[in-house]
Amino acid sequence: MTLYLVQHGQSLAKEIDPNRALSSEGRKEIVKVAKFASNEGIKISNIYHSRKLRASQTAELFSENLKVDNIEELNGLSPLDDAKSFVDTFNFADKSMIIGHLPFMNHLTSLLITGDQDKSVIQFQNAGIICLDQDETNHWFIKWTIMPVID
Helix, strand or coil: CEEEEEECCCECCCCCCCCCCECHHHHHHHHHHHHHHHHCCCCCCEEEECCCHHHHHHHHHHHHHHCCCCEEECCCCCCCCCHHHHHHHCCCCCCEEEEECCCHHHHHHHHHHHCCCCCCCCCCCECCEEEEEECCCCCEEEEEEECCCCC
C-alpha cells in the first residue's frame, strides 16, 4: 500500500488573510511538485484534506495536475489533532494522498514508521510529498520524497 503525505502549500499570514489562503509562491510550489510527480507517472486514487482553506486549495491544485477526481474533506487532520486516533479510524486506501498541517503530519509519519508519534523521522516542507509504502510484513517505510526546495 502506498500513501502520499503532504503539508499544505505556503499560505498568507493571518494578519493579511485571516483564512490563510495560499500565497502565490505557495501555489507555484504546489504546481511545481505536482507536475514533477505527474511527469514521473505518480498515480493518486484519492485526496483527503483538512477543512482549512489552505489544505483545500492545495488539494485542488494537486488534483488538477495529477488528474484525481476523488477529493474529500476529513476531520482529524488539523495541526493539533491526535495522530493515533486518526490511524485507528482512517480506512487507508492504496495510493491515497493526505494533505494536512504541522505538527500533525510529523506525528502521523512518525507513528506509522516507528510506532511513536514523538520520534521525528523526516522534516516536511510546504507542498512537498513524502511517499510511504509498506513492506511484506506491513511495516511502513519512507520510499521517496519530492520537495520544492533542495538546499
